[in-house]
Amino acid sequence: MPTHARAAPFSHPGWQIWPGLLLGTGLLLLVALGLLSILQEAGELDPGRTLASSYFQSVVRFTLWQAFLSVLLSLALALPVATALARYRSFPGRTLILRLMELSLVLSTIVAVSGIIAVFGRQGWFTGLLNIWVPGNGWNLYGLNGILLAHVFFNAPLAARILLQALDSIPAPRMRTASQLGLGGWWLWRAVHWPAIKPVLPGVAALVFTLCFTSFAIIMTLGGGPGTTTLEVAIYQALRFEFDFARAALFAILQLLICGSLWWLVFRKRLDTAVLPNRRLSRQVPLFARRWQGFSASLLLAIFTAFLVAPLLAIILRGLPALWPTADATSIYQQLLPATARSLLIAIPAGLGSVVVALLTLAATNRARLRWLAIVPAVTGYLPLIVPPLVLGTGLFILLRPQLGNTMQGWFLVALINGLMAVPFVLQILRGPLASLDAGSLKQADQLGLLGWYRWRWLYWPHLRRPVALALAYGVALSLGDFGVIALFGSPGKPTLPVLLYQQLGSYRLAEAAGTGLWLLALLVLIFVSLSRVPGVKSGTTSAASQPLPEPEHA
């Protein structure tokens, strides 16, 4: 008889469900407490008067307007880019474009903004060229222009990546039929591409809308005045400068209502809302194309690449001289190194936390048989998209106000909120690999009694360690680049890297800012490169019996 008479450690089914459930409930409670304290605070205010004020109305109007335009522009760029990437797989540098598109997801907004300023700002490359070609054009980055530009820079690649995934998942037989019929142009779009894109489009639009609606760092740096203030910034200003908690609370509630109802719509229709794309590569089928179509697609991709690369290139070129170890560079490092330490102190626990929460959440969701039990972990995963970070931050700020002299406490909160914010992304990375374990392996594991800890050690961990490393990289990177929650809780005297960068940009120390930007960028790349060295599933040469997993690579 086999010797596993004693049960495997943690093999009771409860171990799969209760930790995730308790954690989820705890987080929900925390959020509820935050929201409650907001409500309580807002109760002291006459909502009618505030809501009727012209300042308030203009803020709401502008927030909606810029988010709407951002969605429109991002999708207008993302749709043709995704279609071109799906069709022309042999485009030179296609992999580079895909990597760049993923980088924009984790790139700290403030770093990207510094790059965008270097390209499109008053002394920027683009502006210089534009002034030669079209003198007296009156281009000004600050204001709506800059906000839209930055939003498109971040969201067009994200949207394109998700749309590309939808296009890649078109069943191969359908592609073969299209190829044989010689479909091209309109009918290829109408019969093959559009049906694949249509179901994900509302989710993508909602995601981009939420991200732009709650945009903070971009508005702070490129907004350029009270005329271009969003709700998120208004909350921050009310809290940080006017100490008007009641007003901040009211704004937060409104923002929550708008984001919440948007996601409610999306969820109700059960739309596919992949936040992050899986990398599942399908085989290329030759498709009919006219020559001008190929040409215009290449042109589009080239321009898109330039649009993504230029700000990064600007950061590198301007940052290098600042970081070069000369005599006067030491002063830069005196600021940089402590800021790096502070950033990592927040980002690493946040990243680890987000991975743990995501894993427990997934385990509980898969395990929970009762529908209402499965709701808790599912909500945990999407909570951050519904409750914007600054709203949550506001609630906890109001809740914990008396103790806020304590720096460590502030940082703990920042790490907590940042970790929560990363959960949807981390979840998305881990969900695919976890679900794609083949039925054969699961049957064997059941029969051999690979349960609990043993199941994790021998079945899940070998398959998941690479996705977990990638997820960790995303989690760390996202909170490393955070400039939102930290602005609320942090103290200006002890900046993290993004805050330092913001301060440098604000005081026009552009050379130092470029140095900090490059430093942050390099840190990001270092994280992804080192974590992508985690070995994946070994399986020797692939045989007919082995099913290669869709293995995510690093961004």
Add this chain to the structure above:
Amino acid sequence: MLEIKDLAFEYGPDGRLWRFDFSVPAGECLAIQGPSGSGKSTLLSLIAGFLPPASGRILWRDKPIHLLKPWQRPVTSVFQEHNLFEHLDVFTNIGLGIHPGLKLDESQRHAIEAGLERTGLAGFGPRMPGELSGGQRQRVALLRAILRRQPLLLLDEPMTGLDTETRKILYAMLLEEKARGITMLLASHDEEERRILADSHWNL
């Protein structure tokens, strides 16, 4: 004695209903034959506990086992393929059959090495299943099944597509197990397989 008593199974609400009722004396091999789709694999999955029966009972040595979890049942399954964890090496694959946490003592490790040697796979312990031929993989799968020391072996087309040489080795291993008193259920299309291994036959 394995007794299948009025065991019923249905795929989906309006799917086809299967009913099974038979018994196998201990230490014998029953061959089940029938065209594909006749429910051979379904039956073996029901006995292994991968599928829940709609009604009926499964008794092993007069004790009901149909309510037990797959890992609690006294059975080992060998399928035509997908018998091994592709991400773990040969030694680990076999070892997990002996202890699900790979906590093996010296004699158990020795048994694995000796088994590998006996099946012509000496030194294959550190190899990944993906590096092995179909016949080699099946030998590993059967070796694991044997080393698990469960009294009931469920064989679902275990030899399909294998070369004569491998078949000979596998036949020898299985006959030896039968001689030791292991009870077997063999689902197979193959006339030769049934003739060599089975003591009785049953048409589905």
